[in-house]
Amino acid sequence: MVAGKRTKGEARAPRFYPAYDIKPKAKAAPANPPKMRASLTPGTIVIVLAGRFRGKRCVMLKALGESGLIVVSGPYSVNGVPIRRVNPAYVIATSTKVDVSSVDASKFDDEYFSNNKNTKKTEKKAAAADDEEEFFATEKEEEPKVSEKRKVDQAAVDDQLLPIVEQTPMLKEYLAALFTLTKGMKPHELKW
Amino acid sequence: MGFTRFVEVGRVCLVNYGPDNGKLGTIIDIVDGNKCLVDGPRTHRPRATSDALQATRPNRHHGQDPEEREAENAQSGVGEGGCSRAMGSHGLGQKLAAKKKRANLTDFQRFQLMVARKQRAALVKEKLDAIKDGTLVPSVPEKKAKTAPPPAEEPEPEPEPAAAADY
Missing domain, CATH: 2.30.30 (SH3 type barrels.)
Structure with a gap:
């Protein structure tokens, strides 16, 4: 190469060089796909242990391969648990299972549940900056609204799930009942 | 004794x-x-x-x-x-x-057992109340009255193995 001349498309040589060698960053090992407990299969009745719905028994619909979470549904009409993602670590898998192969849960992936949470914050900020009075007024938290889309999807799944649940006598009542530990119950010794 | x-x-x-x-x-x-x-x-x-x-x-x-x-x-x-x-x-x-x-009961079976016990207790109470009211003569050999304690006592249905036998 002639000094000062570059052929077209040739990269310009850097003017400065680092004083010492910079080691190239090691490539992060590809994340292993999450492993699901053998006891957690679609249709398993699970007991949610943490969060808003702790103590509720609900039906597992599917496992999410990407996040490692599971999708459960109460069904909503039975015990008020909507279709939602749950961390399987906070769930007891029971040996009771229903056949949910006929329930179409294909649309419920991680993307479906991800909320664009940023919009809420920016909206709030904007609203607060708008008006001083509003700023000093006691902040009213907006009630989280369930979107119509979610409602429709919930109803669609419930319509499929309810008849399956009702096939087993007392299963509906079982799902509606809260799980609690009572005197003398040792969870590590119990059979689920 | x-x-x-x-x-x-x-x-x-x-x-x-x-x-x-x-x-x-x-x-x-x-x-x-x-x-x-x-x-x-x-x-x-x-x-x-x-x-x-x-x-x-x-x-x-x-x-x-x-x-x-x-x-x-x-x-x-x-x-x-x-x-x-x-x-x-x-x-x-x-x-x-x-x-x-x-x-060896599973969680679902425990729930069923709980419901069965409640039902039995309700039946016992019903009979017991009837005896207390005098509408039922205690000597009548009722099927469920067998588990009922004597009328003077409070009903305390013990977890009897027969009830658990179904599960």
Whole structure:
């Protein structure tokens, strides 16, 4: 190469060089796909242990391969648990299972549940900056609204799930009942 | 009735812990206040333990079986038929069987059992109230009244193995 001349498309040589060698960053090992407990299969009745719905028994619909979470549904009409993602670590898998192969849960992936949470914050900020009075007024938290889309999807799944649940006598009542530990119950010794 | 199930020679007992846990045997000899020699050849209890004087503490033991009481020889008392059979029909044996059954219930079955117990309690209460009101004569042999305690007492339906038998 002639000094000062570059052929077209040739990269310009850097003017400065680092004083010492910079080691190239090691490539992060590809994340292993999450492993699901053998006891957690679609249709398993699970007991949610943490969060808003702790103590509720609900039906597992599917496992999410990407996040490692599971999708459960109460069904909503039975015990008020909507279709939602749950961390399987906070769930007891029971040996009771229903056949949910006929329930179409294909649309419920991680993307479906991800909320664009940023919009809420920016909206709030904007609203607060708008008006001083509003700023000093006691902040009213907006009630989280369930979107119509979610409602429709919930109803669609419930319509499929309810008849399956009702096939087993007392299963509906079982799902509606809260799980609690009572005197003398040792969870590590119990059979689920 | 006072306590009758004493630790005494010839008493059929249930071993409560150790390698022979859950096995039936007969008290052969009382070593001291804490130990006694137990043997039970037919209940697959290894002889060696008793020969080596490894005594087990029969802190829960089985009532003497009238069939076996006559048998002077303690070992022949723990016959294959006698004790094991008696254990099945005996209070303690039933209790143990029920306990085992309970321990193996799944969560759903526990729920069903809970509901069944509630239903039974309601039935008992219904009959009991009727007896209290005088609308039902207690001597009437009611199917469910069997589990009902005498009218003077509060209804306390015990978890009876028969109710658990379904699960």
